[in-house]
Amino acid sequence: MVKIAVAGGSGQVGREVVDALVAAKKHEITILSRTDISVSDSTPGVIWRTVDYNDKSKLAEALHGIHTVLSFTQLLADPENTAQKNLIDAAVVAGVKRFAPSQWGSASTMDMPWWAGKDKITEYLKKVNENGRVLEYTLFQPGLFLEYLAAPYKTAKHLEPLNTMIDFQNRRAIVVDGYDSIMTCTTVQDLAAVIVRAVDLEGEWPVVGGISGNRVPISHILKVGEKVRGRPFTVEKVKVEDLENGILTTSWKLESSHPSVTGDQVEKMLKTVLIGTLLSSVKGAWDVSDEMNQLLPEFKFTQLEDFLTEAWRGKP
Structure with a gap:
């Protein structure tokens, strides 16, 4: 069992993945949310934690003991990518092992300006690791x-x-x-099922996590x-x-x-x-690659x- 934090876990794709993780009954799941909605959501096996993405010290505290962070933060609502950058910094401070930024789509963002933040976060993760790997990460890409x-x-x-x-x-x-x-x-259910299995993989995640349904x-x-x-x-x-x-x-x-x-x-x-x-x-x-298919050939x-x-x- 590992502890998983899901940022933006109240969104559509995030909730699909959380449901699959809960159903697997293997891990302790914490959902990080800007608003306190835990009262209206009593999903067994899920801990809700209200966070301020502008407060890196509090974010690091929330991530203490967390093994894997899955980010589903909304890019359009944060053009400066402040939330994810602070989340990455806090993950490093807290000693998080794995991080999946808010990708969940195409292999490239060319001609798609509404997703420009994805490239900026990828560059930020590269910079974090430029002097040696500090935070293992993968870009989960299931296509449409x-x-x-x-x-x-x-x-x-x-x-x-x-x-x-x-x-x-x-x-x-x-x-x-x-x-x-x-x-x-790829169906969103298959994406969620792959994420559940990817969390359990013992080897290092590939930088690009193509999922080709x-x-x-x-x-x-x-x-x-x-x-x-x-x-x-x-x-x-x-x-x-x-x-x-x-x-x-x-x-x-x-x-x-x-x-x-x-x-x-x-x-x-x-x-x-x-x-x-x-x-x-x-x-x-x-035209998404198939790195995760190769790691999960039985799926x-x-x-x-x-x-x-x-x-x-x-x-x-």
Whole structure:
């Protein structure tokens, strides 16, 4: 048994991982939260601790005796990355062995400015270890959550639906003309299950922790979509040069956004996310590596066609 601290553990992905860790019944789990919500959450095996991410000494105190820190802190709400930098510093002071920063997505952030903080934190971790390893860390990267292809239907306990450039409900898609980009799609449940197993690994974590549930070209996703949805998808093509210039001439756009984006920023962010996802896909950002697959060869990932067949069974 080891002691695990989960920062941002009240968020969607964090809660999926916490549930899996609790179900494993192996470790003592502490959730670090800016607000005290322990009264409304009495999950057995979980300790809630209210922290101030601006107070490094108090953070170090909260991390005393902790073996592994998993961070799910919200990047958009902290453009200076203060919370994670202070969390890393506190982890070093407290003698934490392992740290997983808030990654949980693509292999690269190119053309995705809303995730720029990920690169800054990666550089910060490199700097912390530049004179010898002080803090073992890995960048967990599962690609696109497969559950998003079931939008608007919710297929996970905590992860809320988000629509993408492949819209199964309306049988349509937006693709980049001349490209058949590789996408890595992994269910959030598989991600959580891999994290549970990764915590138990005795060797050193790889710096990049790629988790490749399904590595497929977009054309394959569309082929599966047409099979499970019963008829061909309407496909609109956009050009790279238009996307590079911020031009989006499609008949439809994304409609659902992350809860951290509110007010008059929603429409602008949805356009930015769609353009960024399309551009980054043609540059290989969603072609995630498989380091964790290799370390866990016995683990069986949920297959894309099986998941989508079940998710869309009987749906109009």
